[in-house]
Amino acid sequence: MFARRPTSEWDHGFNSMEEKTRKLWIDQDRHTGDRLRLFRAISEYTAPKKVLYPGCFVDVAPSFSFRNVTFVDIDSRAQQFFADPDGVREIIASQAGAPGSPEFRFIHADYTEDLGLRGQSFDLLISLYAGFVSEHCSRYLRPGGTLLVNPSHGDAAMASIDPAFRLTGVVISRGGEYRVKTGDLGQYLVPKKPGTITAESLHESGRGVAYAKPAFAYLFEFSPD
Numbered sequence: 001m002f003a004r005r006p007t008s009e010w011d012h013g014f015n016s017m018e019e020k021t022r023k024l025w026i027d028q029d030r031h032t033g034d035r036l037r038l039f040r041a042i043s044e045y046t047a048p049k050k051v052l053y054p055g056c057f058v059d060v061a062p063s064f065s066f067r068n069v070t071f072v073d074i075d076s077r078a079q080q081f082f083a084d085p086d087g088v089r090e091i092i093a094s095q096a097g098a099p100g101s102p103e104f105r106f107i108h109a110d111y112t113e114d115l116g117l118r119g120q121s122f123d124l125l126i127s128l129y130a131g132f133v134s135e136h137c138s139r140y141l142r143p144g145g146t147l148l149v150n151p152s153h154g155d156a157a158m159a160s161i162d163p164a165f166r167l168t169g170v171v172i173s174r175g176g177e178y179r180v181k182t183g184d185l186g187q188y189l190v191p192k193k194p195g196t197i198t199a200e201s202l203h204e205s206g207r208g209v210a211y212a213k214p215a216f217a218y219l220f221e222f223s224p225d
């Protein structure tokens with residue numbers, strides 16, 4: 001357990017969480033409010049009842065916009081962070097407009113393995129800088145559900161070659177603000193260099209594909225056969 005410190009020593013307005021929780025969150029939120037703005041933009045696009053975030057580390061920001069979020073990570077620091085639920089609740093409550101009575105759970109696991117979750121039971125799957133989440137966790141997404149994925153680790157490219165996913169929006173980032181665009185999507189996900197993208201080539205490189213017109217992230221609708 002990490003010691004709680006007297007209120008006077010605390011900055012950022014938090015006063016009842018464990019010190020480790022506070023430090024992890026302050027580091028995570030170093031571009032203050034960046035993820036809050038991202039997920040607020042997503043919440044204007046879709047209103048998921050249940051959200052799954054594999055490879056979350058300590059990014060609790062989805063809970064600032066969505067009431068029910070399941071977080072998954074293999075890292076022991078993420079486990080320590082979520083082992084202080086009062087502290088996590090305090091972070092959520094500190095965000096104006098956050099849902100009241102947030103429901104969140106943390107699963108300390110490798111998302112490539114069975115997470116013990118019901119299949120097709122989530123409305124939004126989040127994949128940000130955490131590898132091939134779409135490949136391993138789409139089974140938890142309900143048909144018609146949404147994948148939010150950024151391109152950095154190749155997962156956006158992986159989704160783009162998976163026939164179960166259809167591009168329905170892109171997330172544009174400008175000056176620290178985010179917005180979702182749903183028109184003119186044909187210009188996105190077009191590789192700069194010709195060549196065939198395969199799951200094997202993506203696994204091999206472990207990197208994103210350079211696109212002619214890049215976006216911060218992509219939104220796909222899940223329509224399995």
Ligand SMILES: C[S@@+](CC[C@H](N)C(=O)[O-])C[C@H]1O[C@@H](n2cnc3c(N)ncnc32)[C@H](O)[C@@H]1O
Binds near residue numbers: 057059072128131
């Ligand atoms: C670069 S961090 C990104 C964290 C967060 N998504 C964000 O955008 O701030 C990648 C995280 O994914 C986690 N991760 C990578 N592969 C994983 C796996 N197979 N199972 C669970 N977590 C994984 C790592 O432990 C790490 O916390």
